[in-house]
Amino acid sequence: MKASARTVLAAALVASLAIAKDDAVGRSQQDATPAARAGPWQEAACGTSGVDVTVALSYDVGQLSDVPGVYVDLEFGGKVSLPDTTAKALRKRITSLLAPVYEIEPATQSNASREKSPRRVRIALVTIERGFPPKEVFKMRFDCRPKSVVRIGDFSCRTDGAVNTAGYPLPESIAGEVRCKVVAIEAAGSPSAASRS
Numbered sequence: 001m002k003a004s005a006r007t008v009l010a011a012a013l014v015a016s017l018a019i020a021k022d023d024a025v026g027r028s029q030q031d032a033t034p035a036a037r038a039g040p041w042q043e044a045a046c047g048t049s050g051v052d053v054t055v056a057l058s059y060d061v062g063q064l065s066d067v068p069g070v071y072v073d074l075e076f077g078g079k080v081s082l083p084d085t086t087a088k089a090l091r092k093r094i095t096s097l098l099a100p101v102y103e104i105e106p107a108t109q110s111n112a113s114r115e116k117s118p119r120r121v122r123i124a125l126v127t128i129e130r131g132f133p134p135k136e137v138f139k140m141r142f143d144c145r146p147k148s149v150v151r152i153g154d155f156s157c158r159t160d161g162a163v164n165t166a167g168y169p170l171p172e173s174i175a176g177e178v179r180c181k182v183v184a185i186e187a188a189g190s191p192s193a194a195s196r197s
Helices: 002-018 087-091 191-195
Strands: 043-045 051-058 069-076 094-096 102-106 120-127 136-144 149-151 155-163 179-187
Touching: 043 179, 051 069, 051 155, 087 102, 094 102, 102 136, 120 136
Parallel strands: none
Antiparallel strands: 043 149, 051 136, 051 179, 069 120, 069 155, 094 136, 102 120, 155 179
16 A cells, blocks of 8 residues: 555656656746755865765645645755666765655666766655655765865755655645755765764
């Protein structure tokens, strides 16, 4: 039953995005409510394994319906890279910060087939629960030159294709209130990263 519900919701999310225009991402909001962490989380010296970037979702659960499906488009600057943008490779770079029932998977990277070095990665968030909580949801690892300084401002985040619990796209005026933001960056494998839940 759960697997079936997950499949239906995932299919609805993909279908809703298939008919979206290419500029839909540009209409979504960025730099949303969750505040970036203060202090050392704003920048990191690249470790030998790269840097880990933490992404949070934000929406007012009192004003909006639950959001069980949405795309997150994570854009990144020239200081970091993703040498391989296949789903298999990207999946190894993603660490969920939520329970297993919240699925966080790389979506088809359309840019990868058109650009030599795509600067955006799309992540699909889908759950059979009523919705994703407005909090930190996943970390993603990027490559970078060891000891180079990577800052939180080298990244930006946008959402697209948010759906409701029935699997239907939310109206644009409401979907625009479902936001995401990069809230922390740290050297990959740092003690602080290992200690956080």
